[in-house]
């Protein structure tokens with residue numbers, strides 16, 4: 416037995432399914448999840464001392480790579496000052512200022528502890544602001560495990576076949592309308608009928624929880640237009656895309672301004688952080704300025720702020736995202752070439768520092784039904800083959816992959832050589 420197998424057996428005695436978040440259980444690919452004990456730069460090291468080139472980066476936050484010295488130093492310095500005070504600190508304001516500078520649609524921002532809290536609070540605010548109950552989301556998009564948003568959801572909910580989770584009252588779910596991602600005509604049709612009842616549209620501007628599906632030209636612009644016409648709040652869930660697709664997130668990359676934005680992942684530099692922010696006029700409805708209640712014992716805690724602000728400063732270095740995108744493109748082109756050489760139909764898509772690959776004949780994947788029609792068995796075999804070769808990809812065909820600044824040319828070459836070898840076995 417490997418150490419991971421032993422540890423997984425023990426974990427299952429005390430933790431549901433042996434994991435603290437479902438996708439980690441490897442149910443989407445089979446086999447035993449790998450237990451890690453150490454990470455450095457582009458690499459993860461498991462309990463059996465095997466090294467893996469990591470393309471998950473703790474599900475996105477580790478954009479600088481693991482155990483980054485700048486972040487470790489910032490954390491050590493903050494620990495010496497105190498771990499948390501439950502009261503205002505200067506670093507929270509510095510963080511909020513930085514977020515507002517990097518994401519110009521955000522005029523006021525509130526820190527929370529996870530992406531889930533960020534989207535949950537943004538939806539509550541949109542409902543409180545408009546006085547309407549209904550919200551629109553898109554099939555295959557995942558916005559955390561928020562009751563109103565776990566309807567036809569992506570990520571682990573899709574991987575495990577429970578996109579509509581039990582435990583959510585029908586009387587709540589009926590306020591969530593789920594439409595097709597990238598279908599602006601479908602959105603317009605619904606808004607023509609009941610637009611005046613819809614509080615918010617929430618969307619992942621690049622869908623990263625049904626693999627990686629960028630918006631088709633006109634989709635995000637169309638959402639902006641529909642929301643303007645109907646007094647509906649447009650929420651971009653940039654928990655995954657924020658500071659990753661570009662320094663200004665997907666909204667900076669595609670040039671469409673939402674009313675509210677949910678952030679997480681990169682924002683916390685690896686610590687548990689989320690945030691929501693946007694137009695001053697809307698954000699002023701949040702407590703204590705306004706009546707929409709929202710709070711958090713550990714919100715804005717100084718350790719998370721130190722790791723997050725250090726990350727945001729580091730990625731603000733000129734050219735950071737160009738270099739990250741180059742790395743992503745090299746991986747993307749390498750996977751495609753490896754597949755072509757082996758005669759395996761593959762489509763690879765990306766946006767900045769995120770990517771996804773689909774075992775399909777379709778030249779591009781823009782719709783949810785195309786995602787689910789892909790060859791999942793081939794994905795599983797590829798995943799397992801790459802794992803054996805020492806490359807750690809997301810353990811589900813419905814998750815995006817992430818590149819980090821720590822990836823070297825040699826790591827990318829190593830990964831592409833592994834892909835060449837594995838593609839030939841599929």
Ligand SMILES: Cc1ncc(COP(=O)(O)O)c(C=O)c1O
Pocket residue numbers: 529530531532534557558559560619623624652653654655679680689
């Ligand atoms: C787009 C998106 N929104 C929200 C979330 C929820 O974030 P968290 O897992 O930090 O609660 C995630 C990831 O889980 C995500 O990818």
Ligand SMILES: N[C@H](C=O)CCC(=O)O
Pocket residue numbers: 436437438439474557570571623624655814
């Ligand atoms: N797709 C999820 C977040 O982006 C994966 C993280 C998780 O749910 O554990």
